[in-house]
Each structure stands twice: as C-alpha cells, then as structure tokens.
Amino acid sequence: MTQEHDKVDGARRSFIGAAAGLTAATVAPGVILHTVAAAPRAEAVTDKVRWGMLIDTAKCADGCTACVQACDRENGLDLQIKPEGASEQMWDRQRAVWIRKVQVQDNLTGRVTNLPMLCQHCEHPPCVDVCPTGASFKRADGIVMVDRHTCIGCRYCMMACPYKARSFIHQVVAEKLTATPRGKGCVESCNLCVHRRDHGEASTACADACAAAGHHAIVFGDLKDAGSAVSKAMAAAVSRQIREDLDLNTGVRYSSI
C-alpha cells in the first residue's frame, strides 16, 4: 500500500458530512433540545449528547474480567450455548463477545498493558460506510449500533471494523433477554447499553461492574457536557484513541497507554 492510500482525505469526509447535515436539516428543521429523564425516552435522541468512555488502562487489573462478565449478563451473551460437535477452538473464535480483554506488551521495555477492547463508537464509523442495507448506523447521540431488522448478515462491517469489535451470531438463539433481542444471522456489538440510555440511567453495565470491583477504570458519560465525569477525566489526563491514524474520532478513549 502506498503512502497516498494510507492518508485520510479529511476534505472528502467533511464534504460528505456537510451534505448529510444539509439533508438532515431539510428533513428535520425543528430540533428540540432534549433532557435526559428517568422515564422512558419520549422524544427522539439528538446530537446535543455524545456518549463516550475513558478507560484508564493503568487501573485495569490483570486477570479481572468484571466488565466482560457484566456485559455478558446485561446483554444475554452468557446464555450462548456451544453447538454440538463444535470444537473449543471454533467456539472461542465464533462466540459473540462485545468486550475483549486485550494485553499489549512493549517488546523493548516489557511493559504489559490491559486494554478492554469494545466498539469504539467512532464519529466516522467504517462499519456504517460499508453496510449495504443501512442496518449499521450511528444514532444521533453517537452510539454506533446495528438495526437487526435490516441486517442481512453479510458481515462487511466486521471486515471494515479496525477494532474487531463485532460478532456474528451463527446459531439459533434459544434464550434472549427482553432488553437485548438477538438472533441468528445478524451482526452485533457494544451499543453502550442503549436500553439504559433510553431510560435515563447514568452508566453502563461494564462501568458499574468495574467500579463495583474497586478499579474505577471505566468512566462513562456525555462527551459534549463539559461538566460530566468523562469530560473532566479527559481534560485531566492524557488520553489516546486506538488507531488514531485513521481519524475516526472514537467515542471510547484510553489513558495511560
């Protein structure tokens, strides 16, 4: 691949973004300011809010999987059953996972970093760019998710995602939760506990579990609210995006790496 190919064309992106914005303004000229309430959301989400996370890898404990387990439990991923006859290796590769604990080692210094890896909720999500049906979409409040009603299971988004954040459901799902419908033939990934967002809850399952385990490595909140815990944490600490060379402006950021 040449240097020219690697470079992100920012002007092209902003042109497409402006065109999309113009379309949105024509379609919905009167946007009402929305305030988060405890009751189920009655009005459409707006871009006054952008949900995001700051993960402090220094606080992320070695061997702890509290966030992964909480995510599995919240979204019914722990109800998955290994298909009969499938090998352990195949099941490890194919079972749906929304958060993975990745360990990165600096070969020069030997320093090991724990990196909980999940959907990064990009401002410019490649998965949305490639989706042929519009099933992969970015909600107005910045959550990148899959509309399973329209997903045809082509898995282009899985190939496009630089973070390997998405999973495909290969088997019929026998048990599923009311809050997280999931079934065979669709792609899925972290949706920042969207059902909690729509009921005005403050946090995500993983952030709650991390705090309950005493690590407080995950801070969740509104990136556009300067007073939110996540904005304050980002203002205070050096944070980085994974693959920041792609200019995706991720909603999930990491500090101490």
Next chain:
Amino acid sequence: MANAVVRGLLAVTGLVWALGAQPVAADETFVTPGSNAAGLTSCVEPTDFMRRNHMEIIKHQRNTVVHQGIRDSKHTLAGCIDCHVAPGPDHKPVSVYAEGQFCHRCHAYAAVDVNCFGCHATVPTPATASKAASGEFGPDVAQVSDQGAAAGGNRP
C-alpha cells in the same frame, strides 16, 4: 304466488338470523384465559383495529425505538407477549409458542409465519407483565432501574 311468499319469508328469516348472529361472532373472544388480556375490555387500541393492524403498528414502533430511542410507546412487542401470554399450570411464565397461547394459535390458524421471536424474548418478563396487568403499558424492557443482579430480563 304462494311460493313467492314462502320464498320471501325464508329470505327475510335468513337475513334476520344472519344479522342477529353477527354481533355474537363479534363479541366472541379468543384471548387465552388466565392472561392479563383476558381481564381487559380491549387491547391498546380497539379490538377491530388491532385484529387488522397490530403488525403495522409494531413495525412502525420498531423503527422509532431502534433509530430514535423512543421507548414510551404503548405499541410494543414485549407488551404483546406480557399481556397475551398466560402463565403455565405452575404459574410460571411460558413461551409464546406454548400450547394454546393467543399469538401463536392465531398465527398458526392464519398460516402466518412471523420471525419476531427469532431475536425477541418469547417469555413474558415479570417486571413488565405486572405493568400490563395494571393497564400501564410502559417500557418495553425488563430492567427499568434494576442493575447488577436484577438486570437480566427473563433470565431463568
């Protein structure tokens, strides 16, 4: 002439009978006894409307909930099964596909194969089922405020 009178009388009798029989058919109920729906006078909309259009309103609602996050609608699939699925003999929630349950019985009769429950929960959730019982059709998710151990919807 007499024949014509007899034919006329027969026709009138038939019409009167047909008209008289009609309201009985309309009042007949098909909801599963023991479900929350059995204790209510009508569904979230008038019965006649629901019979013809229930699929349209939940199809519309699914788009607003997924893309816009609007979750206060009374037209929800979770609401359907919470209200219409009657508990089993042991008073535990059963699947919408269990013998004699309203939704599946009618879909089977009408030869309609819905794939809603390929992804959506087939068993009512106690939290929302009680809301349906009190006539308050609110959230379409189980864990409104519960977190941690309670979060888990219809977990067995």
